Amino acid sequence: MMPRKSRAETMEANRQKLISAAREAFATAGFASASMDELTASVGLTRGALYHGFGDKKGLLAAVIAQVDGEMATRAKEAGAQVNDPWESLLAEATAYIEMALDPQIRRIVLLDGPAILGDPSQWPSQNACLATTEQAVADLVARGVMKPVDVEAASRLLSGAAFDAALWVGASDAPDIALPKAVHAYRTMAEGFLAK
Template sequence: MIEPARRSRGEMSAATSARLVAAARAAFARDGFASTSMDALCTEAGVTRGALYHHFGSKEGLLEAVVHQIDAEIGERLDAENQRHADPWEGFRACCHLWLEQALDPEIQRIFLKDAPAVLGQRMREMDEANSIAPLRDALAELMDTGRIARTDPEALARLINGALVDAALWVAAAGEPQPALARAHSATDTLLRGLGTQR
């Protein structure tokens, strides 16, 4: 009798967390982090303010949970895009371009590119280290090992490419006409990546 009750409490806890994250994601995308009221979030999710503190510790903790969710979804898109290409180099190039295209999504613009870096600071940088730079470094090291790109320090190159893509995405997101800006970013990215390649 005890074990089913425990599972039930766990399921209820997960459902409460999911409702809070969904409500926060919608509110942060619509109104921005600073303008979102915690009381309004709790009302929309149908939970108490104490539940928010219990699950996430703070409004910033809830933002971090939303960012993790969005980041995981972007990662799934990039993985799916990479798997579409038999050639690892072409998959890498396609993923760089797909990342730029995320800047057209208003939700990603507001939460992931604008509010999260400003609010989460060092924690956002730590997430970037784990979820962006480390996979980039590993992919680049493999491409170097197979002779597809010129040999250099993969860690340094990953940071350069990541910084360039993030800054370009911010530029696209802030542009008055994002589609022309995205086209220019795609063209410049192709030029940048061509410089890494080697002839087989």
């Protein structure tokens, strides 16, 4: 009865502890300034665990981003599902992205450090759940004729990219609570360029 925790269990637990600590450290210090010695020590481990489980520092970032990206896509889908009109549903998803990205953790890790370290989001290993969900919605709207017949990949990339860019602008603004409605309104206006007449 001794092994209250099996080997695989503690391994997964340690993995999550590291990812959780990394979300905090990467968000507050930034990827470059985050010390892996401190990070691992803060959860009672050493760098040995890190390099065994994630390969290198970038690997840990990729794991963090994959997790956050998944959470964001889930929340966006939920927001979109609460609206019936298909076009408004897409805008609800996008607005959800903007509001989620006001979280400094997300801005710093996913929007700033992520592209710089891992390259353009379109070729992240986690295959970008956020981008995939908007692409799905856009493909549907184009098929229904709600949106003009534009290239689905390009349009969805522009829509999600603009949403995150709007969030970066709001987050860097002096008065985010004032900038947010401006950004959302401008975003909706711009997105309507895709609407079929």
